[in-house]
Amino acid sequence: MHILPDPNATVADLLTPEAAKAAEFAAATATSSGVLTIDLDAVVANWRKLEKTAVPAECAGVVKGDGYGCGAGQIAKALLGAGCKTFFVATLGEARALRETVTEATIYVLDGFFPNTGDEFAKLNCQPVIGDLYELAEWDVFCRRTGWRGGAALHIDTGMSRLGLTVVEAQGIVPRIVAGDHGITLVMSHLACSDLVNHPLNAKQVTAFREIASQFSGVPASLSASSGIFLGPQFGFDMVRPGAALYGINPTPEADNPMQPVVELKARIVQVRGVERGDTVGYGATWSARRPSKIAVLSAGYADGYFRAAGSSDGTRGADVIIAGQRCPIAGRISMDLLAVDVTDLPANAARRGMLATLIGDGITVDEAGHHFGTIGYEVLTSLGRRYTRIYKGGNAEPVAEPAATAEPVAPAS
DSSP states (O other): OOOOOOOOOOOOSOOOOOHHHHHHHHHHHHTSEEEEEEEHHHHHHHHHHHHHHHHSSSEEEEEEEHHHHHHHHHHHHHHHHHHHOOOEEEHHHHHHHTTOOOSEEEEEEEEOGGGGGHHHHHHHTTTEEEHHEEEEEEEHHHHHHHHHOOOOOEOOOSSOOSBBBBHHHHTHHHHHHHHHHHEEEEEEESSTTTSSTOOHHHHHHHHHHHHHHSTTTOOOEOOOTTTTGOOGGGGTTEEEOOOOOGTTSSOTTTTTOOOOOOEEEEEEEEEEEOOOOOOSGGGOOOEEEEEEEEEEESSHHHHHHGGGGGGGOOSOOEEEEEETTTTEEEESOOOOSSSEEEOTTTOOOOSSSTTTTEEETTTBOOOHHHHHSSOHHHHHHHHHHSSSSEEESTTSSSOOOSSSSOOOOOOOOO
């Protein structure tokens, strides 16, 4: 006897759980240029390593720039579950979005305070990072007018020459701080050269900050971001503020990366084509085939945050892409939506239409991509476009299984 399926059943109802996950993944990625996978467990592991390195300082989490392009809400939720209690964002808009996910933690806004933003700071219970005396005066006016006592951080410039009160200006308000009832919950500065272990400015800044911070009796102090954590305990103070290292970027570029990789980026092969010796590929005809070659065209380009600088020419090799477990060089310039890869050395049918090729991951680090892009890993992550399907795994996210077969069938041998 044949049992007919329920006519109201969906395709997922008729599949095994594994097959259903694969179908879900395929449906989610069918209309996107590729897949960006963020490993929340790796983010948490990185935070815990940074926290352990910085003991006894508190380890905050910097999630500005939408969590360095990885999704501030998902990142903060995972870090909150791991024990992170303090977050830093750049703008009040970022704070507003983050507060929807992080309802209780402390949120500092690095870009500071403006007179028309006070009510929003109070509503969100967020704290501005005050960077000059005008801001401080405006903050004082708002607090006196409204009775708001939510607090603020004070940024003191010790050598970055970007934001912050001068040391002399900070010394001028010390009497007021010592008198109490000042509302300053943190004094902070920022290192300019912390990724260069032996740069003399590091010693100059830590000395200057130690001297001025010690005058703010009873107020916690913070100097170091990601790289500064690895300069030694004298840079730790009461709080550290890692950002890039959370997302797998190397905070110690003069040594091996102590962080786990967080991001994997894949793009779909949309066509595989043959070219003859002497044929050129891409805009400007900068790359010529030196032999009969096979080219895979991927659905990613500079509109997706894959920089034009990663392309290659007849005289210069650009970035690599991993297809079928092997590194393959990019051929020619990167277009807005497409890039070409030389897959001639792969086995027959190893690169097929519909397969996903790895742009970041499987040994290609964010920092390596940054090298080929002519920039740093920070810019790589924050430039990744919105056309990728984003998959979060680990943490509190429900993983989505990548189907084993995403390519079209192998054509029969002729």
